[in-house]
Amino acid sequence: MTHKFLVIDPEKDLAALKGVLSLPRIKLLKELSKRPGMNVNDLAQVSGLPQSSVSSHLQVLEKAGLIRSDVQKARKGNQKICFAVYDELIVTFHPSSQALSPNLIEVSMPLGLYTNSAVTGPCGICSTEGIIGLLDVPETFMDPERMKASLLWFTSGFIEYQFPNNAKLRGDNIETIEIVMEVSSEVPGTLANWPSDIVLSVNGREIGVWTSPGDFGDRRGTYTPDWWKLKGSQYGMLKTWSIGPGGTFVDGHKISDIKAEDLDLDLHRSIRLRVEVKAEGKHPGGINIFGRGFGNYDQDIILRLKTKR
Numbered sequence: 001m002t003h004k005f006l007v008i009d010p011e012k013d014l015a016a017l018k019g020v021l022s023l024p025r026i027k028l029l030k031e032l033s034k035r036p037g038m039n040v041n042d043l044a045q046v047s048g049l050p051q052s053s054v055s056s057h058l059q060v061l062e063k064a065g066l067i068r069s070d071v072q073k074a075r076k077g078n079q080k081i082c083f084a085v086y087d088e089l090i091v092t093f094h095p096s097s098q099a100l101s102p103n104l105i106e107v108s109m110p111l112g113l114y115t116n117s118a119v120t121g122p123c124g125i126c127s128t129e130g131i132i133g134l135l136d137v138p139e140t141f142m143d144p145e146r147m148k149a150s151l152l153w154f155t156s157g158f159i160e161y162q163f164p165n166n167a168k169l170r171g172d173n174i175e176t177i178e179i180v181m182e183v184s185s186e187v188p189g190t191l192a193n194w195p196s197d198i199v200l201s202v203n204g205r206e207i208g209v210w211t212s213p214g215d216f217g218d219r220r221g222t223y224t225p226d227w228w229k230l231k232g233s234q235y236g237m238l239k240t241w242s243i244g245p246g247g248t249f250v251d252g253h254k255i256s257d258i259k260a261e262d263l264d265l266d267l268h269r270s271i272r273l274r275v276e277v278k279a280e281g282k283h284p285g286g287i288n289i290f291g292r293g294f295g296n297y298d299q300d301i302i303l304r305l306k307t308k309r
Helices: 014-020 023-034 040-047 051-063 138-142 144-148 166-170
Strands: 005-008 067-073 078-084 088-091 104-109 116-120 124-126 151-154 156-164 173-184 196-202 205-212 237-244 247-250 253-256 270-277 287-290 301-308
Touching: 005 014, 014 023, 014 051, 014 088, 023 040, 023 051, 023 078, 040 051, 040 078, 051 067, 051 078, 104 156, 104 166, 116 138, 124 138, 138 144, 138 151, 151 156, 166 301, 173 196, 173 270, 205 237, 205 247, 205 253, 270 287, 270 301
Parallel strands: 005 088
Antiparallel strands: 067 078, 104 301, 116 156, 124 151, 151 287, 156 270, 173 237, 173 287, 173 301, 196 205, 196 270, 237 247, 247 253
């Protein structure tokens, strides 16, 4: 399994920073890193905290993207099983530095710089200053002002980005590719329980499906501007798709057997990323993608290439 670390910029990653600014939450993260797949009862027992306190701390950690949870059948009903997303958290005042790994290449793609789209309404795009074009009109997705987009949403269809393959330019072989973005489901208004199957494809090859649990609007997103109505989607979940030698994972949870070598990355000077919600999917619950200036994370779509020389 790939060792996963998160670089925290204390000026920008406020939700993640808040998640670890608590000794009880740090203790829970340590326990989950040692024993993945613990439930609330297990965590309460090993931490010495009341179950109610553990549940509250886990909610903060999950909203910060530091843990993920699955619902599994138990003897009586269902139980919530928790996993740590990262093996290591690094707080740095120089987040753009590549000194952490000479074999890591990172590209940040502004949300509005997609090269192709075909979506269905309800849909829309907006910048940090206001709505771009017309709401629920798919043709708006080709408006030149989309370059300023900080939030976009659609019910079904896809958008596609073209990243430079800087590893090929450097003459390196790609071992692992990671895609990081803040996403949620999409429903008119918001609804925490609104699953949506989000499909990612790289260079025309589907790498797997991740099901977003809902569309979140219980509070304003950390960076969501004041003009955006409170009844609209406020933030998403920061998710990391990792395609490496062992298959494809989302936050450490395997979703398919597709490996980096299956994507012919070394043959192309660009890497095409498609983000899609299929109308015929099991959970066609739409998608919100949050970019810089919206949601809980002040970032756009990030592509990381881990290489071997």
